[in-house]
Amino acid sequence: MTxxxxxxxxxxxxxxxxxxxxxxxxxxxxxxxxxxxxxxxSLLYDFAPPGVEPLAPENPLVFASAPLAGTGLTTTAKxxxxxxxxxxxxxxxxxxxxxxxxxxxxxxxxxxxxxxxAPEPLxxxxxxxxxxxxxxxxxxxxxxxxxxxxVRAELEGAAVRVAAVGPAGENLVRFATISxxxxxxxxxxxxxxxxSKNLKAIALCGGKQVAVADPEGVAAAAASLRRRSLGxxxxxxxxxxxxxxxxxxDRLGALPARNFQQxxxxxxxELSGESLTETSFSRRNGCASCTIRCERLFRASSGGExxxxxxxxxxxxxxxxxxxxxxxxxxxxxxxxxxxxxxxxGGTLAWAMECAERGLLPEAGGLRFGAAEAVLDAIPAIAERxxxxxxxxxxxxxxxxxxxxxxxxxxxQVKGLELPGYEPRSLKTMALGLAVSPRGACHNRxxxxxxxxxxxxxxxxxxxxxxxxxxxxxxxxxxxxxLIVCKFLxxxxxxxxxxAADLLAKVTGWDYSAAELRxxxxxxxxxxxxxxxxxxxxxxxDGLPPRVLTESLAAxxxxxxxxxxxxxxxxxxxxxxxxxxxxxxxxxEAKRKALGLPAKQAVSKLHPREATAxxxxxxxxxxxxxx
Amino acid sequence: MxxxxxxVGSAIILAGGKSSRMxxxxxxxxFGEEPLVKLVxxxxxxLFPDIVVVAxxxxxxxxxxxxxxxxxxxxxxxxxxxxxxxxxxxxxAAFVTSCDVPFLSLPLVSHLAARLPGHDVVVPHWEGxxxxxxxxxxxxxLPLLERQLERGELRPVFLFDKVRTLKLEEDEIRALxxxxxxxxxxxxxxxxxxxxxxxxxATDGAARPAAGRCEVELFGVARLRAxxxxxxxxxxxxxxxxxxxxxxxxxxxxxxGPVLTEAADGLTAGxxxxxxxxxxxxxxxxRVAPGDRVLLMSSDAxx
Numbered sequence: 001m002t003x004x005x006x007x008x009x010x011x012x013x014x015x016x017x018x019x020x021x022x023x024x025x026x027x028x029x030x031x032x033x034x035x036x037x038x039x040x041x042s043l044l045y046d047f048a049p050p051g052v053e054p055l056a057p058e059n060p061l062v063f064a065s066a067p068l069a070g071t072g073l074t075t076t077a078k079x080x081x082x083x084x085x086x087x088x089x090x091x092x093x094x095x096x097x098x099x100x101x102x103x104x105x106x107x108x109x110x111x112x113x114x115x116x117x118a119p120e121p122l123x124x125x126x127x128x129x130x131x132x133x134x135x136x137x138x139x140x141x142x143x144x145x146x147x148x149x150x151v152r153a154e155l156e157g158a159a160v161r162v163a164a165v166g167p168a169g170e171n172l173v174r175f176a177t178i179s180x181x182x183x184x185x186x187x188x189x190x191x192x193x194x195x196s197k198n199l200k201a202i203a204l205c206g207g208k209q210v211a212v213a214d215p216e217g218v219a220a221a222a223a224s225l226r227r228r229s230l231g232x233x234x235x236x237x238x239x240x241x242x243x244x245x246x247x248x249x250d251r252l253g254a255l256p257a258r259n260f261q262q263x264x265x266x267x268x269x270e271l272s273g274e275s276l277t278e279t280s281f282s283r284r285n286g287c288a289s290c291t292i293r294c295e296r297l298f299r300a301s302s303g304g305e306x307x308x309x310x311x312x313x314x315x316x317x318x319x320x321x322x323x324x325x326x327x328x329x330x331x332x333x334x335x336x337x338x339x340x341x342x343x344x345x346g347g348t349l350a351w352a353m354e355c356a357e358r359g360l361l362p363e364a365g366g367l368r369f370g371a372a373e374a375v376l377d378a379i380p381a382i383a384e385r386x387x388x389x390x391x392x393x394x395x396x397x398x399x400x401x402x403x404x405x406x407x408x409x410x411x412x413q414v415k416g417l418e419l420p421g422y423e424p425r426s427l428k429t430m431a432l433g434l435a436v437s438p439r440g441a442c443h444n445r446x447x448x449x450x451x452x453x454x455x456x457x458x459x460x461x462x463x464x465x466x467x468x469x470x471x472x473x474x475x476x477x478x479x480x481x482x483l484i485v486c487k488f489l490x491x492x493x494x495x496x497x498x499x500a501a502d503l504l505a506k507v508t509g510w511d512y513s514a515a516e517l518r519x520x521x522x523x524x525x526x527x528x529x530x531x532x533x534x535x536x537x538x539x540x541x542d543g544l545p546p547r548v549l550t551e552s553l554a555a556x557x558x559x560x561x562x563x564x565x566x567x568x569x570x571x572x573x574x575x576x577x578x579x580x581x582x583x584x585x586x587x588x589e590a591k592r593k594a595l596g597l598p599a600k601q602a603v604s605k606l607h608p609r610e611a612t613a614x615x616x617x618x619x620x621x622x623x624x625x626x627x
Numbered sequence: 628m629x630x631x632x633x634x635v636g637s638a639i640i641l642a643g644g645k646s647s648r649m650x651x652x653x654x655x656x657x658f659g660e661e662p663l664v665k666l667v668x669x670x671x672x673x674l675f676p677d678i679v680v681v682a683x684x685x686x687x688x689x690x691x692x693x694x695x696x697x698x699x700x701x702x703x704x705x706x707x708x709x710x711x712x713x714x715x716x717x718x719x720a721a722f723v724t725s726c727d728v729p730f731l732s733l734p735l736v737s738h739l740a741a742r743l744p745g746h747d748v749v750v751p752h753w754e755g756x757x758x759x760x761x762x763x764x765x766x767x768x769l770p771l772l773e774r775q776l777e778r779g780e781l782r783p784v785f786l787f788d789k790v791r792t793l794k795l796e797e798d799e800i801r802a803l804x805x806x807x808x809x810x811x812x813x814x815x816x817x818x819x820x821x822x823x824x825x826x827x828x829a830t831d832g833a834a835r836p837a838a839g840r841c842e843v844e845l846f847g848v849a850r851l852r853a854x855x856x857x858x859x860x861x862x863x864x865x866x867x868x869x870x871x872x873x874x875x876x877x878x879x880x881x882x883x884g885p886v887l888t889e890a891a892d893g894l895t896a897g898x899x900x901x902x903x904x905x906x907x908x909x910x911x912x913x914r915v916a917p918g919d920r921v922l923l924m925s926s927d928a929x930x
């Protein structure tokens with residue numbers, strides 16, 4: 001059956017055997033999981049053998065495209081990378097964007113699934129002529145950007161698009177990224193999974209267009225969205241970029257500094273996005289098909305230019321106590337070059353700095369809060385697993401478990417993923433969002449902080465309905481991430497579910513309603529939790545670091561504010577209730593059934609080596625009435 | 628951010644006209660305690676870091692914190708003044724105005740500047756007439772204007788067909804200046820009296836007795852647009868956030884449109900205020916006390 005907006009098939013490449021297979025993806029699965037993060041999660045669930053080791057050959061690495069990709073709609077040139085995270089042991093679902101995303105769609109697949117491990121470094125090339133595994137031994141050790149350039153030159157195609165891992169991915173750093181065109185699928189260590197497969201790069205070049213069901217309708221919607229994307233809602237992203245958060249968060253006592261020991265930072269004004277813009281702005285950049293173009297590049301005194309986002313600025317600046325913006329720009333450049341998640345890099349370094357200041361990690365060199373040179377030395381050491389870098393390459397939780405001596409108390413992570421730059425004690429809806437996110441402390445798959453900034457709740461108080469707010473934010477995120485539409489467009493919709501469902505209907509030809517999209521979003525989010533449960537999730541995994549739950553804020557407008565264990569417990573209870581899950585946070589059988597998800601004990605019979613395509617059976621329009 | 632290529636960083640004020648019907652130099656007409664040229668400069672200085680005043684040879688002017696250039700040949704009309712001004716200005720493009728305009732709408736001026744990308748000239752088309760002395764010109768048109776001057780084509784409109792000219796239509800102008808007071812200039816003593824009466828009414832309305840002050844800290848778009856991070860505003864008795872917004876609009880007109888609504892009675896979508904680091908507020912009725920700290924920021928905290 002032809003479905004518009006999709007190709008209806010995936011490419012499965014098994015690096016153990018060197019074979020590949022084109023396999024059908026049923027329309028039911030596409031309709032139930034939409035695309036992007038949803039489709040990727042669904043394929044992960046079925047392709048991953050339960051309990052698989054994240055860095056074992058059997059762990060599937062899924063690249064998922066989406067129905068809106070390639071339609072020209074603003075901000076939709078995106079793809080998802082989904083796998084089991086070597087940092088958390090749970091789902092890792094990351095997004096990246098731009099021309100590689102368009103190329104993924106153009107090679108005629110809705111998803112690319114890679115399993116196995118190649119005996120030697122390879123580059124996987126998918127073109128209109130077929131699939132080719134190319135020797136990549138000469139690329140081993142190169143940065144992702146250099147690899148991208150080299151592969152494009154070798155394949156002599158301006159239209160070839162490449163995603164690659166840098167040295168960090170090769171060396172199985174548990175927070176390594178996959179990058180393309182200077183952007184990263186950043187969180188959860190997807191780059192380590194790719195590196196573990198000896199897969200240095202994926203190159204794509206195709207010309208397979210997908211027809212949409214209602215071209216005129218899509219064009220009209222695209223024009224409307226483009227116009228709205230240029231309004232005041234997105235001015236922050238267009239005129240300043242995400243770096244605008246830093247100074248504001250400082251004033252609100254929400255800027256984590258010195259490993260979350262402070263919620264403000266003395267040098268916030270010097271490091272602020274406004275100050276960077278006024279003194280060092282170089283140019284603005286954007287993804288393919290994007291009208292917002294939020295990327296900002298700043299001039300470094302070395303003469304080069306460096307992209308900077310809030311999370312990188314926070315993690316390598318205040319979190320590590322670095323005040324010198326040139327050092328922060330250089331640290332960011334190193335993370336990009338080696339292919340490291342800058343948030344986890346900063347979080348793990350900050351943990352090590354605190355260890356060193358407590359006399360616990362003598363081999364940590366000169367790592368101290370504010371020690372810029374030590375940070376610039378440590379980043380390559382992590383990527384190359386040299387000296388103490390080998391320990392830090394494990395991420396803060398595993399490093400703390402290895403070191404012991406109470407150091408887990410100041411490992412600022414949830415489920416193993418380091419916290420982003422949103423202080424949970426002064427943003428309490430966000431605190432709950434961080435605690436329950438399937439991939440660990442995450443600010444991307446949901447945006448629970450939005451409630452804290454809305455004025456609709458008191459951000460310093462944890463009173464209900466925090467659970468419902470977080471659940472709604474997660475579902476909203478799941479819908480955006482599966483269609484895929486950039487979050488920076490989120491406030492440009494008047495009635496998101498109605499508009500997005502209408503858009504999906506115009507692209508696919510399906511009779512897709514707002515209620516069906518809401519239900520799909522809930523299904524997608526819930527399947528992530530089901531995956532985590534299958535991989536060993538326990539109730540205590542929904543939590544926050546001890547520091548957050550025992551120390552009050554030391555400074556700023558929210559000085560003295562606490563977030564107690566009781567408060568968190570109460571918010572969790574409220575959240576599980578809002579979700580319709582069991583009191584202990586597990587997904588009930590009834591909920592699974594209502595969403596058309598597999599029963600808890602069902603071990604997938606859909607191992608990738610089996611000949612038939614995996615399918616989750618979704619009852620036609622399952623439970624729409626309930627949505 | 629607008630790139631350097633499209634940055635309108637200069638304003639040129641043509642002050643060297645003959646003022647023959649007015650009977651005295653228009654630049655020196657008093658508004659309140661200051662001459663009109665100062666009033667115009669003060670407004671434009673909130674938008675443009677570089678101000679150039681073009682005066683006639685020997686023309687009397689007060690001391691001005693601007694680049695002052697004298698016409699090499701007096702009374703060559705606007706094209707002469709434009710040439711001298713563009714030669715001196717320090718950015719890629721300039722807003723050009725005469726000096727006898729007491730009711731410039733800074734949001735409109737700001738809008739003209741924002742419309743420059745892709746054009747060489749942005750000129751309002753108001754009630755059937757082009758307004759070349761309330762327009763933005765790229766510096767790159769200077770050679771064409773100089774040739775016009777040589778040929779004696781002293782009206783700027785001759786330029787408009789030769790370059791990429793955007794004629795801003797009335798609908799777009801009315802959104803920012805409903806009655807077109809921007810284009811009101813004074814040629815006779817009666818015009819001056821009329822302007823003075825209107826000006827007094829407007830400024831009296833804005834000058835209620837102050838009961839105290841509060842500080843507004845600007846972030847993100849607001850800070851970059853206003854080129855300042857903090858502003859202190861006077862508050863009347865029983866002040867609300869709406870008073871803060873209107874005071875802010877008077878002090879920083881450049882915020883009207885991007886951050887404050889056109890009527891300065893609210894925030895545009897995507898912006899929010901925070902009181903004392905605690906409450907997020909968009910409601911103009913919220914009370915503000917002297918000494919309060921108002922943070923003005925983007926409402927989207929995505930990073």
